[in-house]
Amino acid sequence: MEAYDQNDTKFSVRLRRNYLWFRGYVHGVQQTNVSLGFHPSFNCPPDQRINVEFELSRTLLRRMHWAMRSAYFPRQTLFPCPGDVFVHGLAAPLEHELLQMRIVSDNRIRENAPQLQAVTAITKLPSGAIPFIVFGPPGTGKTVTLVEAILQVLHQVPWAMILVCAPSNNAADIISERLRMFLYPSQLFRLNAPSRAKDLPRALETYSLRYEDGSFMIPSLIALMQYRIVVSTCASSSLLHGVGVPHGHFTHIFVDEAGQASEPEVMIPIKLNAGPRTCIILAGDHKQLGPVIRSSVARQLGLDRSYLERLMSLPMYQAKEYRGATYVKLTKNWRSNPAIISFPNRMFYDGELEACASSSIANLCLGWKGLPNPGYPVIFQGIKGRDLRELSSPSWFNIEEASAIWYYVRDLRCDPSLGLGDQHIGVIAPYRAQVRKIRTILNVDFPDVKVGTTEEFQGDERYAIIVSTVRSSLDFVEFDLRHTLGFVANPRRFNVAMTRAKSILIIIGDPDVLGLDPLWRQFLNHIHEHGGWRGIRIPWDPTKDVFTETSERKTLPYDAQIRAKSEQDLRDLVARASATGLGVVDEEDELEADADQHWHHDE
Missing domain, CATH: 3.40.50.300 (P-loop containing nucleotide triphosphate hydrolases)
Structure with missing residues (x-):
């Protein structure tokens, strides 16, 4: 039996036995085996054939639609323009501001000019400013920078309430484990979807709540609003709005790995939780893998482009004169030869x-x-x-x-x-x-x-x-x-x-x-x-x-000619298959079949 191995997801499964349908969930996927969980009332002899249907959870899609329908529409957050930089008085931190910064988590940040600049700029963001971006190429310490910035905001802004999100549970767990080293369970809460598999790192157990059966619990509204920092996936951040946390309760919303999530996914924490005075901070690398979009129609409409990448294409997130004011590019690679x-x-x-x-x-x-x-x-x-x-x-x-x-x-x-x-x-x-x-x-x-x-x-x-x-x-x-x-x-x-x-x-x-x-x-x-x-x-x-497709040379010795011939061959193949009544699989999703493409589910 085969199934798609998705990140943080338990797929719904329906089994048919004696004309009765039972619903369960995929709890584990190995190379040739799938572990399914059902109610104890389900019994099946080993030799009996069973019809199995795998159901795609629409929870994430519904939450994205919910967020996009939200009446909250902050123009300066969604569609910032150069004039906003001057309206909010955004400027790169001055040298004396950098020197006054007292580092909390990692003293090496003081010797790393881009990291120190990013932390200082985030700490001094005025309320309601346009999004600030931490552009973190491979091995440049993006997560270290983000953790320090969160702690600095917490210490320097007494009224700060912070929401930290990431596309996947794994990314949210990593940043939670870094933060817990400096915070008490009364200050930090790791919000998990009730249906999440029981794979929470042991170190985060005291920062989460569970029911007696082991499933994750969502605290009451009053309890949730007492935490200074809440960490969740982008999808699970809708739970905060669902239990009544008002718009604008969070003064700062951080989104890590923002380049891997689709724009509607990142809009879940922003449009359902931000207010007019909320600061938005995005961290990621739009030069690495972006969101996985299955629909060819959605790809053609631009939904495979992340919110981070769209903003980084704007002049105020590209020009060096804005560096330190609207974005910081981390440049010191601590990883590789x-x-x-x-x-x-x-x-x-x-x-x-x-x-x-x-x-x-x-x-x-x-x-x-x-x-x-x-x-x-x-x-x-x-x-x-x-x-x-x-x-x-x-x-x-x-x-x-x-x-x-x-x-x-x-x-x-x-x-x-x-x-x-x-x-x-x-x-x-x-x-x-x-x-x-x-x-x-x-x-x-x-x-x-x-x-x-x-x-x-x-x-x-x-x-x-x-x-x-x-x-x-x-x-x-x-x-x-x-x-x-x-x-x-x-x-x-x-x-x-x-x-x-x-x-x-x-x-x-x-x-x-x-x-x-x-x-x-x-x-x-x-x-x-x-x-x-x-x-x-x-x-x-x-x-x-090496001549590329953007070269001035019209005729290339390779690549473009082969691509053109190959595309024509593929069109001919589709035409022949259609003429004979054979179905042709989607060229991107089926013919390539080349990646373990994680679609960020939480349910």
Whole structure:
């Protein structure tokens, strides 16, 4: 039995036995098994066939509609304009204001100018100002900055009431665990949906309430309004409005990982809880993965663009003269070796990131015997494998790449000079089928190595990251270039996958396929130039310029021509299938089938 493994979600399930329907919930999903929970009155002989229906919870959709229908419509929050900057007197903090800031959570913030500027700017925001954004590229300490800013507001504004939200329970738990180190249970409350699975971190139990059966309890209105800080998912923040917390009770609303949530989802905490004098603070990185929108119609209408990304496209969130007044870009990367972030820094962050990781971490793998260039901890392993699919699945896997991953994991684990354990190594693959194959291969010898899709690694980090790109086919008859490359041709997934590593990054793939995409061709040229290439020879001249679709050159030697031909092939395929009466699956959701796409549910 198979089911979608969703983040923080218990799917409703209906079983039919003897013409009676029973409703239960999915409580756990493994590779080939699904754990279902039903009322004790449900009994079924082991050999009896049962009809199963999985139901999509519409709770999140209803809450988004509820929020969007709310009469509260703060123009300066939803559609800020440059004039608002001057109306509210917004300006970057002065030097003496930075020096006067007494850091509460992490003294290293004082030595980090962008973090200190962000914390100070948030603390001095006037009531009802336009949203303030903390733009946090990978490894720059966004969560540390947010936690310090929350604590500073709490200490410096005696009447402050703070709501902190994130798209998922995992993200909300992380920030709650950071905050609890400085707050009593009477000050901080972790609000959980009553139907959330019993997976709350133990450290947060005293900051939550449960019924005797273990399900989560929502305090009374009076009790809720006594907490200085309430942390919840965006979806669960509607519970506050539902029990009667009035608009404007919260003086500050923080939304972490705002780039991963759809705009209507972020509107749940804002439109249902904010008031005219509420300050809105968003934190995230719109250059990484955005919201997952299933509907092709909704995507065409722009709902796959987050609120954070929309605001960051406005002049007052881009120009450097507004930096410190409306937004702060964190630039000190504390995660990775300079060689690992060099290319993403240039392509996505205007070259502003500074490599600040400690040498004990950044240089851990320098000189390792497996490096083609002992001083360059990035490897591209060129492999001409075979991409395969199971008969019943549209997802791809590549056994040759999976085998190469086993050898790399073994060599990293067994080198005593590195001292790496399973928990220090991560493997990223774009397709669920490849994830399953790699987990199977590694399970016997290295069971605790994390293997997952790009989505599962956003916000995560490991000393060693190995990326399997999977595709090794030049057959474009039924798949255009986007589908053939899966996550590879998506710049945001590329950015996430290539910025998880601290000490060493290993990419395994077929250069003939990867080189069809301009971004990948530039990246592979970059690795080749620094001596990190291994395996089959590079099949093009790496010294030649890479032309992109935005180049002045009209005729491209690759990419655009192949894309055009492939798209025409796909249209022809759809036409043939329609003529024969065959159904054609949605090209984005089914043909690609490449990601464990988490849809942020709470119920």
